Amino acid sequence: MSEIDRRTFLKSASAFSALGAVTMLGGASPGWGQTVAGQKRPDVMRKPIASTGEEIPAVGLGSWITFNVGNDIELRDQCADVMSAFFAAGGRMIDSSPMYGSSQDVIGYGLDKLGARDQVFSTDKVWTSGDGMEQLAQTEARWNIKNFDLLQVHNLVGINENLPLLFRLKDEGLLRYVGVTTSHGRRTDDMMAVMKNERLDFVQVTYNPIDRKVEEYLLPLAYDRGIAVIVNRPFRGGSLLEQLDGEALPEFAAELGAESWAQLILKYLIAHPAVTCPIPATTKPAHAAENMRAATGPLPDDKMREQIAAVIGVLI
Numbered sequence: 479m480s481e482i483d484r485r486t487f488l489k490s491a492s493a494f495s496a497l498g499a500v501t502m503l504g505g506a507s508p509g510w511g512q513t514v515a516g517q518k519r520p521d522v523m524r525k526p527i528a529s530t531g532e533e534i535p536a537v538g539l540g541s542w543i544t545f546n547v548g549n550d551i552e553l554r555d556q557c558a559d560v561m562s563a564f565f566a567a568g569g570r571m572i573d574s575s576p577m578y579g580s581s582q583d584v585i586g587y588g589l590d591k592l593g594a595r596d597q598v599f600s601t602d603k604v605w606t607s608g609d610g611m612e613q614l615a616q617t618e619a620r621w622n623i624k625n626f627d628l629l630q631v632h633n634l635v636g637i638n639e640n641l642p643l644l645f646r647l648k649d650e651g652l653l654r655y656v657g658v659t660t661s662h663g664r665r666t667d668d669m670m671a672v673m674k675n676e677r678l679d680f681v682q683v684t685y686n687p688i689d690r691k692v693e694e695y696l697l698p699l700a701y702d703r704g705i706a707v708i709v710n711r712p713f714r715g716g717s718l719l720e721q722l723d724g725e726a727l728p729e730f731a732a733e734l735g736a737e738s739w740a741q742l743i744l745k746y747l748i749a750h751p752a753v754t755c756p757i758p759a760t761t762k763p764a765h766a767a768e769n770m771r772a773a774t775g776p777l778p779d780d781k782m783r784e785q786i787a788a789v790i791g792v793l794i
Contacts, residue, residue, distance in 0.1 A: 522568035522773040525754050527655065528704035529679045534599055536748045536773040538571030539564045539766065540710065540759035546579035556761065558588035563763035565597050567770035573682075573708065573757045574621075575603040575632050576613055582620035590622060601708075603632035603659060610640045614647075628680055630657035634668055641676065655679035661710050663691050673699055682708040685753070686718060687746055687787040688794070697752040709747050709756035713740065716759075721794040728789050730782060735775030739790075740765070744772035746786045749779070 524533040539561070547553035561572070574581045582602065589595050602617050604610045618624065629647070631640045637658070647653040657680030660669050666683075673681060673696075681700055683692050689711070700707050713719050722739045736742040740758070747756045758769050778786060 522770060523748065523777075524773075525748070527679065527706045527754065529655070529677075529706070534755060535568055535570045535770070536755060537569060537744055537770050538573060538599075538601070538708070538755045538757040539569055540757040541572065541574045541581040541585060542578050542710075542759055543715070544759040544761045545574070545581035545584045547584055548580050554584055554587050555591075557584050558591045559763045560760060560766045561585070561588040561594065562592055564766040564770065565592070565594055567767040568773070569766070569770050570597065571599040571601055571708075571755055571757065573601040573710075576605045576617060577603070577632060582617055586620050586622045595623065599628070600626045601628040601630070602626055603630045604640045604644065605632035605635050606640070607636040610636065610643045614643075625652050626654070628655040628657055629653055630659045630680065630682060632659050633661065634658060634665055634672070637672065641672070655706075657681055657706075657708070659708075659710070660684070663689060666691065666696055670696055670699055673703055673705060678703075678705050680706045680708060680754075682710055684711045685709045685747060685756075686712050686714060687743060687790045688714065688718065690787070693750075697750065701752040706754040707752050709753055712743060712747055712756040712758050718743070718790075718794070722790065725793050728785070730785065733776065734778060734782075736772070738768060740769055741772040742786060743790075744769060745777055746783055748773060749777040749783055 523536040525536050526533050545557050547557060564572075572585060574585055576582065589598060600621060600623055602621070604613055606613045614629070618626075629644050631637050631644065641656070641658065644653060644656045648656050657678055658669060658672050659682035660666065661684050663684055669681060669683070672678070683696060685692050686709075697707065719739055725739070727736065727739065727742065731742050734742070734745055736745055744756055744758065747753050760766050760769065
């Protein structure tokens with residue numbers, strides 16, 4: 479991407495917010511009901527998956543660490559409560575991985591308990607240098623789900639074997655979307671090489687107001703190539719919110735309807751024109767609902783996004 483293209487891209491964020499490139503949930507999309515337990519769903523922003531135009535809510539739910547609770551029934555029920563609050567607040571995408579211990583099985587338990595299989599945008603990964611198909615069979619059994627919406631090659635592991643496997647499943651109608659993930663800013667150059675050479679639907683990367691490396695090249699490339707972007711570690715695994723705990727929100731947060739640092743950070747991410755869906759994780763139902771409220775109300779423009787990053791940079 480040329481320097482001119484990058485400048486044009488970076489200038490597009492303000493226009494993106496102003497022109498309403500995110501929309502509000504109204505009409506149904508595939509597998510997406512209009513009520514939860516007989517109640518109307520709240521309106522939340524949704525953003526398009528570039529490869530198809532399908533729109534999904536602009537905040538999702540991660541499961542790393544938080545859903546790795548083993549067979550403890552009380553903790554499993556707590557995770558189901560988190561999922562229930564997430565769905566009730568208008569959420570849809572839940573992301574997991576074989577790397578996340580018991581998280582896949584706990585998600586399956588929650589979906590069964592809530593009867594919520596028609597509400598979830600199911601997102602998982604293949605993470606093996608061995609038999610990817612065997613691992614995916616285990617993943618399907620743990621979720622108790624037949625065909626996933628999105629499967630991703632986790633941290634590029636076994637990319638030469640697993641990416642063709644996922645494309646084959648998509649071609650056979652057994653999978654809707656294909657993606658690749660990285661985290662912690664690792665292997666960015668390798669990720670970009672895959673993005674340039676493969677017709678991916680999604681990539682997943684670490685991004686937040688402190689970890690901004692992907693802004694320079696990877697996010698513009700995703701935008702240019704029509705690849706949706708999932709953001710992992712939006713709160714740096716929770717450490718960013720811990721560092722900001724007790725600090726007053728900047729006055730301009732009220733202009734965005736942001737009532738917490740979590741909501742301000744998520745709005746910062748959602749407002750980027752290349753970002754499709756951050757996936758914060760939590761163990762608390764109230765936090766799941768709070769995170770979803772970030773997908774309502776105004777979004778920051780370019781200038782305010784820089785102010786958010788600057789304020790947080792000073793405070794931590």
